[in-house]
Amino acid sequence: MIEIHNIHKSFNGVKVLNGISGIFETGKTNLLLGASGTGKSVLLQCIVGLVKPDIGSITYDGKVFTNNKLDLKQEIRRKIGMLFQGSALFDSMTVEENVEFPLRMLTSMSRGERKDRVEFCLKRVGLENAGKKMPSEISGGMKKRVGIARAIAPNSSYLFCDEPNSGLDPLTAIKIDELIYEITQEYDITTVIVTHDMNSVMEIGDKIMFLHKGNKLWEGGRDNIMDTDVKELQEFIFASSLMKAAKKVEEELGSLEDITSIADNNDETAAKAENNTPDSPKGTERYLRTNAGGDPPGSPDMLV
Amino acid sequence: MKTFGRFLIFLKSLLVRGESFRILANRTLDEAVLIGINSIFIVGVVSTFIGAVTCVQVAYNLTSAFIPNSTIGFMVREMTLLELAPTITSIVLAGKVGSNIAGGLGTMRITEQVDALEVMGINSASYLVLPKIIASMLMFPLLVILSMFLSILGGYVAGSLSGALTGQEYIDGIRQNFIPYNIVFALIKSVVFAFLISSISSFQGYNTKGGALEVGAASTNAVTNSIIAVLIADFICAQVLL
Ligand SMILES: Nc1ncnc2c1ncn2[C@@H]1O[C@H](COP(=O)(O)OP(=O)(O)OP(=O)(O)O)[C@@H](O)[C@H]1O
Ligand SMILES: [Mg+2]
Numbered sequence: 173m174i175e176i177h178n179i180h181k182s183f184n185g186v187k188v189l190n191g192i193s194g195i196f197e198t199g200k201t202n203l204l205l206g207a208s209g210t211g212k213s214v215l216l217q218c219i220v221g222l223v224k225p226d227i228g229s230i231t232y233d234g235k236v237f238t239n240n241k242l243d244l245k246q247e248i249r250r251k252i253g254m255l256f257q258g259s260a261l262f263d264s265m266t267v268e269e270n271v272e273f274p275l276r277m278l279t280s281m282s283r284g285e286r287k288d289r290v291e292f293c294l295k296r297v298g299l300e301n302a303g304k305k306m307p308s309e310i311s312g313g314m315k316k317r318v319g320i321a322r323a324i325a326p327n328s329s330y331l332f333c334d335e336p337n338s339g340l341d342p343l344t345a346i347k348i349d350e351l352i353y354e355i356t357q358e359y360d361i362t363t364v365i366v367t368h369d370m371n372s373v374m375e376i377g378d379k380i381m382f383l384h385k386g387n388k389l390w391e392g393g394r395d396n397i398m399d400t401d402v403k404e405l406q407e408f409i410f411a412s413s414l415m416k417a418a419k420k421v422e423e424e425l426g427s428l429e430d431i432t433s434i435a436d437n438n439d440e441t442a443a444k445a446e447n448n449t450p451d452s453p454k455g456t457e458r459y460l461r462t463n464a465g466g467d468p469p470g471s472p473d474m475l476v
Numbered sequence: 477m478k479t480f481g482r483f484l485i486f487l488k489s490l491l492v493r494g495e496s497f498r499i500l501a502n503r504t505l506d507e508a509v510l511i512g513i514n515s516i517f518i519v520g521v522v523s524t525f526i527g528a529v530t531c532v533q534v535a536y537n538l539t540s541a542f543i544p545n546s547t548i549g550f551m552v553r554e555m556t557l558l559e560l561a562p563t564i565t566s567i568v569l570a571g572k573v574g575s576n577i578a579g580g581l582g583t584m585r586i587t588e589q590v591d592a593l594e595v596m597g598i599n600s601a602s603y604l605v606l607p608k609i610i611a612s613m614l615m616f617p618l619l620v621i622l623s624m625f626l627s628i629l630g631g632y633v634a635g636s637l638s639g640a641l642t643g644q645e646y647i648d649g650i651r652q653n654f655i656p657y658n659i660v661f662a663l664i665k666s667v668v669f670a671f672l673i674s675s676i677s678s679f680q681g682y683n684t685k686g687g688a689l690e691v692g693a694a695s696t697n698a699v700t701n702s703i704i705a706v707l708i709a710d711f712i713c714a715q716v717l718l
Pocket of ligand 2: 212213214334
């Protein structure tokens with residue numbers, strides 16, 4: 173469990189994080205949701221110690237991380253795995269060497285043990301045959317997988333992912349999300365994922381924290397995110413125009429009356445949603461209604 | 477001035493919380509091999525031609541009958557050993573090694589590879605930069621020795637081919653009044669230049685912010701700043717050590 177308390181951060185006098193507190197639970201995928209530029213990445217960087225918060229404290233399973241002695245910090249860091257937005261694989265090393273790297277640097281494993289562990293991790297992410305390849309020779313989705321393998325290799329207890337499915341096609345994105353979700357449960361890891369993808373939210377959002385302009389506006393799970401009365405979050409959800417979300421709404425609420433009325437009242441949001449659904453001349457309303465029928469996404473009915 | 481202060485802090489950060497000696501040694505060896513292999517060709521070509529050109533030009537300027545031809549060899553030796561081999565080699569290496577270091581580190585920075593190291597609890601500055609600096613300080617003197625040899629050889633070949641002097645005269649010349657300290661001086665200079673080039677370039681690359689454009693800018697800055705630093709240091713070394 174990771175606890176953050178009252179995190180503030182400014183860059184050159186511009187406030188980016190404005191007192192954020194919260195808890196990230198063990199064995200769960202904790203999502204940091206929000207629009208671009210709301211400070212999600214900065215918050216993540218604060219938590220892993222790449223950026224020093226101006227005020228605030230961070231504790232990892234009761235151990236204080238901020239302002240602590242270097243050794244203690246290092247001890248915690250050794251249990252942190254991170255998947256970066258661009259994967260950040262070391263491009264002078266092969267896939268195998270990338271996964272082996274944290275083992276070589278952080279553990280006292282023998283060569284044989286390291287080899288086994290690398291093999292295991294690559295297999296776990298479905299890349300048993302790509303070990304000898306260079307990062308420049310593999311696809312974006314594979315890079316993410318290698319990034320995940322590298323992050324979990326030293327038996328990390330904490331996994332941080334900055335937009336794990338940005339730049340991936342929807343199908344690959346879901347696969348990566350699922351992989352992270354499974355790994356989190358399998359190894360009882362505390363996972364924190366930065367995302368602005370509503371697909372991920374509905375798929376793997378055990379716990380969700382919604383950030384807006386440096387403030388935490390809402391907190392909950394995928395089960396109750398559709399019930400939110402936070403206007404900014406409602407807008408965000410609508411702008412994301414998602415089949416999954418719409419379906420979920422239908423399941424949870426049984427009726428779409430109130431939600432669609434919000435959309436009607438909010439021209440800007442409706443317009444955004446319309447842009448995202450070119451098939452649907454009436455924007456959100458039409459889109460949600462079609463999906464509410466329970467048709468699989470992309471079925472011909474959608475075009476009616 | 478502020479940049480200079482940051483540069484000093486950067487140098488200090490290389491020395492705290494480093495990795496184990498074994499890792500450092502391995503990394504240094506890798507870097508040294510890279511620097512050597514990448515630079516040996518250009519250093520060879522440049523040095524040979526510098527020697528050749530120096531010889532031909534000295535011969536062209538020494539037309540007096542009272543000066544023996546062997547003086548040409550003597551002058552080529554003095555000029556290359558003292559100045560041309562260490563300084564020109566270092567300027568060539570500032571272009572080659574400096575831009576390579578800055579570009580490499582800059583790319584690692586903007587693709588978050590540096591952050592990836594930091595998250596693992598590794599001091600990225602000392603892990604990435606220190607081996608480069610040590611490797612440069614080891615390899616530059618070797619390259620300078622090669623450069624000395626090749627430029628004197630280049631002078632020999634050019635002198636003989638152009639008929640300015642015979643091979644025997646040239647060899648007599650380069651044996652005249654030899655001062656071993658000059659070689660020591662040149663090697664000390666090359667170590668100083670190696671430190672300046674590798675640390676300045678690393679500093680530029682390591683602190684890159686932004687995207688590919690900034691990586692290019694960092695490389696250019698690394699080369700320009702390194703060359704200026706080398707020339708200033710050259711002057712200071714001559715004042716202090718000669
Ligand atoms: N090192 C930095 N120096 C100055 N400003 C920064 C720095 N890092 C982030 N910022 C600013 O902080 C704000 C929040 O950035 P952040 O990267 O956290 O956004 P984000 O929520 O992750 O957005 P995205 O979804 O686009 O990644 C931005 O306005 C950015 O310009
Ligand atoms: Mg971000």
